[in-house]
Amino acid sequence: MRIVRAVSLLALPLVCALALPARVAAQQEWGTLQGQVLYVGTEKPNQKADLSGNKDQKACEKKGTIIKDDLVVNPKNKGLRWVVVWLTVDNNGEADHAAALPIHPSLKNPKEKSVAMDQPCCKFEPHIVTLREGQDFIGKNSSGLTHNMRVIGVGPNSNNTANLILPAKVEQKIGKLPWKVTVTRPGRPNIPNLVNCDLHKWMSGYLFVFAHPSFAVTDEDGKFTIEKVPAGKFRLVMWHEKDIFVLGEKGKVGDFNGRPITIKAKEPTDLGKFELKDKPKDD
Numbered sequence: 001m002r003i004v005r006a007v008s009l010l011a012l013p014l015v016c017a018l019a020l021p022a023r024v025a026a027q028q029e030w031g032t033l034q035g036q037v038l039y040v041g042t043e044k045p046n047q048k049a050d051l052s053g054n055k056d057q058k059a060c061e062k063k064g065t066i067i068k069d070d071l072v073v074n075p076k077n078k079g080l081r082w083v084v085v086w087l088t089v090d091n092n093g094e095a096d097h098a099a100a101l102p103i104h105p106s107l108k109n110p111k112e113k114s115v116a117m118d119q120p121c122c123k124f125e126p127h128i129v130t131l132r133e134g135q136d137f138i139g140k141n142s143s144g145l146t147h148n149m150r151v152i153g154v155g156p157n158s159n160n161t162a163n164l165i166l167p168a169k170v171e172q173k174i175g176k177l178p179w180k181v182t183v184t185r186p187g188r189p190n191i192p193n194l195v196n197c198d199l200h201k202w203m204s205g206y207l208f209v210f211a212h213p214s215f216a217v218t219d220e221d222g223k224f225t226i227e228k229v230p231a232g233k234f235r236l237v238m239w240h241e242k243d244i245f246v247l248g249e250k251g252k253v254g255d256f257n258g259r260p261i262t263i264k265a266k267e268p269t270d271l272g273k274f275e276l277k278d279k280p281k282d283d
């Protein structure tokens with residue numbers, strides 16, 4: 001008798017769930033996204049920066065040769081570093097770059113108040129800084145040399161364009177207004193703000209601003225992991241400074257529509273390896 005009652009009680013929530021109107025959205029679930037980007041093009045990676053004729057050449061090369069960041073490939077596994085990877089909403093097979101992505105409750109607000117870009121040895125480190133809206137961007141100079149930091153604010157960040165001298169051991173908040181996602185036209189994806197040093201022409205970096213936490217930058221093996229991403233159907237967009245929007249649906253370079261992906265709930269979704277070729281010459 002007792003058993004029968006227990007069963008009927010258990011069945012009750014199921015009946016209620018079936019009776020719910022269809023318009024009540026299922027609760028958002030979360031997963032982890034990972035993958036690896038390989039460079040299979042013909043350009044020579046890991047090239048030395050040209051410092052010849054610069055007054056700081058000796059000081060800059062004190063700790064070794066400076067390797068450019070524009071095509072950093074791991075010779076062991078072809079992993080391409082400094083690829084920015086992020087999610088966008090899929091709207092009938094098109095990337096909707098302006099639509100809001102679901103954000104995991106624990107990531108509603110960024111944990112750190114600011115993110116810094118340093119220049120300890122005549123290179124911007126990290127080469128690419130990713131900010132979330134609400135975070136401050138700090139220009140830092142931990143070296144013994146004077147650097148100039150020119151940040152080119154595009155679109156809604158144009159008022160944050162800065163051109164400042166950063167003497168040795170100084171750091172400064174950059175941007176008069178809160179940093180926003182950089183879009184140049186409606187429907188376009190976000191693009192980075194360029195960072196240069198006028199005193200050392202080989203120095204360049206990028207600042208990306210996102211309105212959500214579902215982004216990553218590939219590491220020295222070309223790998224990326226994005227945790228607490230929304231489960232479901234989304235699009236994956238990739239950017240690299242050589243090819244700009246590198247991951248088209250059919251592998252077409254320069255397509256900022258990205259590629260459709262399905263993220264599994266509660267377990268990692270491994271997208272495997274993405275092979276990037278050179279940008280076509282006629283683009």
Ligand SMILES: [Cu+2]
Nearest residue numbers: 147148197200
């Ligand atoms: Cu400099």
